[in-house]
Amino acid sequence: MDITYKLPHPVRVLSSEKLESEITQRDSFIYEALGDIELEHCSIDYLVSLVLEKAPKFVAYHKAQGMTDxxxxxxxxxxxFPYKFRKLEGNIxxxxxxxxxxxxxxxxxDDIPIAYLRPPFKNCYIEFTENRSSSLMIYNSDSGEHILEGVYISEVEILPNTPQMNQYQKNSSLSQIIDFEKPFRVVDMxxxxxxxxxxxxxxDALRIQGFYVQDDDKTVNDELKLIVAEYGNDDDFANDINYLELALSHMAKVLLFVNCKQYRDTAFNERKEILKKISSLKSPAKIKKYNNKLRKTYDRLIIKPEDNVVYVHTKNHEHSSGLRPKKAHWRKGHFRMQPYGLGSSKRKVIYIEPTVVGGIFAEKKSYNIRTK
Known part of the structure; x- marks a missing residue:
């Protein structure tokens, strides 16, 4: 199989000379509409409003195709989303x-505050699995189910009395959850x-959604339920809300896991290595060869379990006599808040590993004691 099919979206859309040329033209159009605006401080909602305002031909073209506003x-x-990622050199x-x-x-x-739902970088792309083995799906009305591949994430703070806040005030549905006199943050996905x-x-399939966070004490689960309730009966999302619900939940777990820092990461800087190689070449033919290879490589951090333990759910824990202990059971992994600090006055989110609990067959975790 062509490796291109397994490349993450930010890389795949630039994976050939033809695609790169098309993206360059599209980026030029977006730049004409946005100019030198500071992208890192702009939410996707605001950028969309600018494009629709400053590129009337774009709107007219799509209306001629019968598209709604x-x-x-x-x-x-x-x-x-990809434009902002490219211009800000987002992390994968x-x-x-x-x-x-x-x-x-x-x-x-149920006690995890949404304050902990933050991307590790202000602008990044999270690729789910190294080989497209996720069991989760995203829906496309034309081509059906697609394996959940990844998600673009961007976080921006919106301040009162700014053009961005004024734009959000025009959205009547947000007035129920946002006080426009106070700052709030947007997590675009x-x-x-x-x-x-x-x-x-x-x-492929694309699905856009966002969190609007002003009350950091609201829980992650409450916010997820709010989104499902808000869009579950919307005609535009009638066929994919269940897919979105699972994707949002998974994305939230990944962000919580990364913020727990209970992992180890390994950097693969393939793109940087090829760029370094190209800089030392003089032959036009070799430079072209490596430039073609460059289009299908990318730098990334791979997130792995901290202790590299493989967790296995063993269903049949039986006594030698054939009796099954009633109290032994499989406990799924879960996130919870843990007290810490002086007098346990502070709280932090931690990840509890899955395990067999209770009974004489509960597996024991081994600890490696480090010596100085």
Missing amino acids: HNIGIAAASML LTTSNDVDGLLEQTDIG MFTGSPLGKSHVLD
């Missing part, structure tokens, strides 16, 4: 297959579905 905004946003993180599978079987405690098993490398 809402869908024209979605089309603009789907271009702006990859969850190892072990971590991703582990988190799919993990619960989020665009999920991508893999083209594996589809007709071509750009036959």
Whole structure:
């Protein structure tokens, strides 16, 4: 199989000379609309409003195709997520297959504040699994289910009495959850579905969603329920809300896991190595060869379990007499808040590993004692 199908979205859309040329033209159009605006301080909602305002031909073209204003905004946003990622040189993180599978079987405690739902970088792309082995899906109304591939994430703080805040004030639905006299933060997300098993490398699925956070004490689970309630009956999302619910939950688990720092990461700087190689070459033919290879490589951090333990759910724990202990059971991994500090006055989110608990067959975890 062509390796291009397994490349994450930010890399795949630039994986050939033809695609790179098309993206360059598209970026030029977006730049004409946005100019030298400070992208790192702008939410996707605000950038969309600027494009729709300053590029009337873009709106007219899509209206001629029979698209609604809402869908024209979605089309603009789907271009702006990768554009912002490229211009700000966003980071790519990859969850190892072990971590991703582990988190799919993990619960989020009802006491986890949304304050902990923060991306590790202000602008990044998280790739789920190293080989597209996720069991989660994203839906495309034209091509059906796609393997959940990853998500663009961008975090921005919106301040009162700014053009961005004024833009948000026009959204009547937000007035129920946002006090426009106070700052709030936006966590923008665009999920991508893999083209594996589809007709071509750009036959994928995209789904855009955001968190608007002003009350950091609100729990992650309450926010997820709010989104499902808000969009569950929306005609635009009628066929994919269940897919979105699972994708959002998984994304939240990944962010919590990274913020717990109960992992180890390994850097793969393939792109930097090739750029270094190109800088030392003089032959035009060799430079072209390595430039072609460059399009299909990327730098990333792979997130792995801290102790590299493989967690196995063994269903049959039986006594030698054939009796099954009633109290022994499998406990899924879960996140919870843990007291710490002087007088246990502080709280932090921690990850509790899955294990067999109770009974004489509960597995014991071994600890390696470090000596100075």
